[in-house]
Amino acid sequence: xxxxxxxxxxxxxxxxxxxxxxxxxxxxxxxxxxxxxxxxxxxxxxxxxxxxxxxxxxxxxxxxxxxxxxxxxxxxxxxxxxxxxxxxxxxxxxxxxxxxxxxxxxxxxxxxxxxxxxxxxxxxxxxxxxxxxxxxxxxxxxxxxxxxxxxxxxxxxxxxxxxxxxxxxxxxxxxxxxxxxxxxxxxxxxxxxxxxxxxxxxxxxxxxxxxxxxxxxxxxxxxxxxxxxxxxxxxxxxxxxxxxxxxxxxxxxxxxxxxxxxxxxxxxxxxxxxxxxxxxxxxxxxxxxxxxxxxxxxxxxxxxxxxxxxxxxxxxxxxxxxxxxxxxxxxxxxxxxxxxxxxxxxxxxxxxxxxxxxxxxxxxxxxxxxxxxxxxxxxxxxxxxxxxxxxxxxxxxxxxxxxxxxxxxxxxxxxxxxxxxxxxxxxxxxxxxxxxxxxxxxxxxxxxxxxxxxxxxxxxxxxxxxxxx
Ligand SMILES: *Cc1c(COP(=O)(O)O)cnc(C)c1O
Numbered sequence: 001x002x003x004x005x006x007x008x009x010x011x012x013x014x015x016x017x018x019x020x021x022x023x024x025x026x027x028x029x030x031x032x033x034x035x036x037x038x039x040x041x042x043x044x045x046x047x048x049x050x051x052x053x054x055x056x057x058x059x060x061x062x063x064x065x066x067x068x069x070x071x072x073x074x075x076x077x078x079x080x081x082x083x084x085x086x087x088x089x090x091x092x093x094x095x096x097x098x099x100x101x102x103x104x105x106x107x108x109x110x111x112x113x114x115x116x117x118x119x120x121x122x123x124x125x126x127x128x129x130x131x132x133x134x135x136x137x138x139x140x141x142x143x144x145x146x147x148x149x150x151x152x153x154x155x156x157x158x159x160x161x162x163x164x165x166x167x168x169x170x171x172x173x174x175x176x177x178x179x180x181x182x183x184x185x186x187x188x189x190x191x192x193x194x195x196x197x198x199x200x201x202x203x204x205x206x207x208x209x210x211x212x213x214x215x216x217x218x219x220x221x222x223x224x225x226x227x228x229x230x231x232x233x234x235x236x237x238x239x240x241x242x243x244x245x246x247x248x249x250x251x252x253x254x255x256x257x258x259x260x261x262x263x264x265x266x267x268x269x270x271x272x273x274x275x276x277x278x279x280x281x282x283x284x285x286x287x288x289x290x291x292x293x294x295x296x297x298x299x300x301x302x303x304x305x306x307x308x309x310x311x312x313x314x315x316x317x318x319x320x321x322x323x324x325x326x327x328x329x330x331x332x333x334x335x336x337x338x339x340x341x342x343x344x345x346x347x348x349x350x351x352x353x354x355x356x357x358x359x360x361x362x363x364x365x366x367x368x369x370x371x372x373x374x375x376x377x378x379x380x381x382x383x384x385x386x387x388x389x390x391x392x393x394x395x396x397x398x399x400x401x402x403x404x405x406x407x408x409x410x411x412x413x414x415x416x417x418x419x420x421x422x423x424x425x426x427x428x429x430x431x432x433x434x435x436x437x438x439x440x441x442x443x444x445x446x447x448x449x450x451x452x453x454x455x456x457x458x459x460x461x462x463x464x465x466x467x468x469x
Contacts, residue, residue, distance in 0.1 A: 041067040088435025091389025098292040104331040111330035143304035149322040152290040155301030160192035162316035164219025168197040172205035175224040228390040244283040260391035261289025296348035297335030358398040364436040371448035377406035385437040399437040415454035
């Protein structure tokens, strides 16, 4: 065929749209979206022909239809939707970290419409955005004042820029961390216009190291929680208490980047994490932490501390670029109320999952097992779950999982993800592990249905493969 003939043989968009396989995509896609995919596929074919590089063996129409269908699959896999977390990692960053409390979900939903985010309904006057939340956060943490930004990374940048820009900030060499996603402390210092003044060594930093580094160009001293790794052995570093005592006469701000922001002592569950209340009580000028780690709320960066410093942050020109929207404010307000009421362990899903006794998790496994059609190679095994999200490294939570063997694990895991309810599992060399610590009771029947369907599909696929061999 000549180039012109090939171009003429290109099917029209309308013809492709009338194909039964393409029409079937209407079930979960809009016509507008499908039309875009078809146009793109036809255009791609046309370009290939014009470049003389078309190597399609299938007829053009079949090739275009295949491409449209594969586009729709990619799109479906990217579409935001609920996922059942059967990984055993509580704060799973790929799954949006903290699931929110019912009250927080309801509050965010209510705030989605017109809401008095900057209006005092009593006086009828304009009010400060999030004023009530800031009061609640201060009450909860014992701090003088509070401020909320988009995430803890933003909080770090804001603090450095607003109180130490053009000056030195002292930090221990053992705390120059990379949080993940390319967020590396030395780069953040640079971006905030702050000079990094490293002190101590990787494993040991003493109070006298900080003391010796303070000079007239010091803007602040910062302690950064290591979060995602653990330092043990021949190590030393001063407590935040000691750092505050040392700086007090010099009026240099002491900043405490806590990361996970635990409000509750979790040592009874074998978990050691710096506590926000302790940090404030020690006299840290500003303590910062994430809203969606152990605080159990929406993504946010929470800053609490002395009015003198928080006010400085509030007036920073970059504050406006970091402020959170009304949905976050509403969800965070509801989450903070749960903490204030002392109900965090029962009402915040994150803390409930972390503190659920292993025996309850085992019973949840039993309950799923009774709802499964096949008893093929599924057993309840004890395993280790994790807090995750860069919190409490090296600690694990005793847990139980359903271990499914006898199927290619990656095939089965794929079918677990693409069912009616997406289910994310843990895949090992020879099995799929379904950790029930991170599955809520109300998800158990959907989970069981998902496992049944996925096993069925994996078997069907295996049969078709054998048949075509
Ligand atoms: C997690 C973490 C951050 C980043 O928090 P985001 O809310 O993800 O931006 C910053 N500092 C520390 C110490 C952390 O643990």
